[in-house]
Amino acid sequence: xxxxxxxxxxxxxxxxxxxxxxxxxxxxxxxxxxxxxxxxxxxxxxxxxxxxxxxxxxxxxxxxxxxxxxxxxxxxxxxxxxxxxxxxxxxxxxxxxxxxxxxxxxxxxxxxxxxxxxxxxxxxxxxxxxxxxxxxxxxxxxxxxxxxxxxxxxxxxxxxxxxxxxxxxxxxxxxxxxxxxxxxxxxxxxxxxxxxxxxxxxxxxxxxxxxxxxxxxxx
Amino acid sequence: xxxxxxxxxxxxxxxxxxxxxxxxxxxxxxxxxxxxxxxxxxxxxxxxxxxxxxxxxxxxxxxxxxxxxxxxxxxxxxxxxxxxxxxxxxxxxxxxxxxxxxxxxxxxxxxxxxxxxxxxxxxxxxxxxxxxxxxxxxxxxxxxxxxxxxxxxxxxxxxxxxxxxxxxxxxxxxxxxxxxxxxxxxxxxxxxxxxxxxxxxxxxxxxxxxxxxxxxxxxxxxxx
Numbered sequence: 001x002x003x004x005x006x007x008x009x010x011x012x013x014x015x016x017x018x019x020x021x022x023x024x025x026x027x028x029x030x031x032x033x034x035x036x037x038x039x040x041x042x043x044x045x046x047x048x049x050x051x052x053x054x055x056x057x058x059x060x061x062x063x064x065x066x067x068x069x070x071x072x073x074x075x076x077x078x079x080x081x082x083x084x085x086x087x088x089x090x091x092x093x094x095x096x097x098x099x100x101x102x103x104x105x106x107x108x109x110x111x112x113x114x115x116x117x118x119x120x121x122x123x124x125x126x127x128x129x130x131x132x133x134x135x136x137x138x139x140x141x142x143x144x145x146x147x148x149x150x151x152x153x154x155x156x157x158x159x160x161x162x163x164x165x166x167x168x169x170x171x172x173x174x175x176x177x178x179x180x181x182x183x184x185x186x187x188x189x190x191x192x193x194x195x196x197x198x199x200x201x202x203x204x205x206x207x208x209x210x211x212x213x214x215x216x217x218x219x
Numbered sequence: 220x221x222x223x224x225x226x227x228x229x230x231x232x233x234x235x236x237x238x239x240x241x242x243x244x245x246x247x248x249x250x251x252x253x254x255x256x257x258x259x260x261x262x263x264x265x266x267x268x269x270x271x272x273x274x275x276x277x278x279x280x281x282x283x284x285x286x287x288x289x290x291x292x293x294x295x296x297x298x299x300x301x302x303x304x305x306x307x308x309x310x311x312x313x314x315x316x317x318x319x320x321x322x323x324x325x326x327x328x329x330x331x332x333x334x335x336x337x338x339x340x341x342x343x344x345x346x347x348x349x350x351x352x353x354x355x356x357x358x359x360x361x362x363x364x365x366x367x368x369x370x371x372x373x374x375x376x377x378x379x380x381x382x383x384x385x386x387x388x389x390x391x392x393x394x395x396x397x398x399x400x401x402x403x404x405x406x407x408x409x410x411x412x413x414x415x416x417x418x419x420x421x422x423x424x425x426x427x428x429x430x431x432x433x434x435x436x437x438x439x440x441x442x443x
Contacts, residue, residue: 050319050352064311066318076307089295093283100285101269134269
């Protein structure tokens with residue numbers, strides 16, 4: 001009934017975690033295939049020839065690349081269980097914008113906290129905290145970004161929480177003290193089984209970041 | 220109850236033109252507010268506090284930003300003449316290629332546009348490779364959406380207009396009929412479509428704008 005679902009992923013990928021969470025929320029059975037990053041398999045090149053990245057969702061043989069596109073696909077195909085995007089067009093537009101903000105700011109700046117050095121790293125740390133504060137503002141008093149229910153933006157954002165330990169250790173800063181509301185939301189989200197089972201262990205993420213640093217020649 | 224629809228845009232922004240075309244396709248009446256991006260209005264900054272960019276669609280006082288997000292909003296709010304495919308997989312493909320257009324394709328063409336002569340050949344290879352991928356998506360269809368114009372045609376609309384302007388300035392042909400028969404054909408169909416025809420920024424103004432932009436980049440990049 002669900003068809004054949006394969007998730008081509010990498011354990012520490014925050015983008016892959018988004019899809020693991022969504023598939024769990026929808027109760028979809030799938031086959032998980034691990035890519036041994038930074039090495040990439042011929043199968044990955046075949047499934048995602050343009051970007052050559054994980055995750056790739058493969059449904060009945062058809063690949064869907066880019067995590068937010070695949071996330072919307074999952075929500076549309078398995079729309080009857082735990083909808084992630086709201087039904088109102090304006091609220092949907094806001095959700096899409098905030099998910100885009102997560103990619104543009106949280107991901108890009110978070111990456112620099114471990115891959116950049118000196119002044120660039122300091123600036124990235126500062127802007128990263130500012131971005132989280134903007135998100136705290138958007139969250140307001142709601143339990144989730146989706147309102148009362150865990151939704152699209154929550155799924156898009158929560159995987160980055162598993163990378164905080166790596167960001168903090170490499171960047172030598174503490175995120176929780178600056179953004180307590182954000183951490184409270186993250187801990188609330190972690191209480192959901194779909195999230196706790198899908199997020200990578202922060203220590204393992206840190207080990208992976210060390211591998212990446214070596215691979216990219218960041219000392 | 221009459222709806223109030225406003226579109227904040229500039230005369231040249233390729234992202235804004237997508238919304239002009241979409242609203243025309245849906246037959247939606249709206250008010251245009253032209254912005255000077257060197258002197259942004261308080262309204263624009265209020266409606267788009269994070270990026271302060273155009274286009275912004277304001278529907279009954281509620282702002283929607285980012286052109287591809289706006290296109291989906293327009294399609295979901297006014298459901299006649301659908302822009303996106305119904306099938307979730309086809310929809311995903313449309314979204315994927317729209318993102319590809321804005322990201323990889325546009326970047327590679329921009330790189331070529333501001334490249335010094337000695338770097339042009341290498342830059343052209345990337346741009347041509349990306350254009351080839353877009354050509355393949357047409358698969359002999361009249362429009363990316365099929366028989367009628369849709370989301371991906373609007374997202375790629377800048378190819379039909381801006382590319383020929385850049386070609387003229389660079390004296391370099393990118394999308395030629397031999398190498399890109401489907402894309403060339405699509406450009407013709409797109410430009411001839413009643414909704415699109417004459418719904419362009421003025422060409423002479425665009426040529427001056429991009430010529431000035433190119434000269435600035437080339438001058439800045441020249442080693443002293």
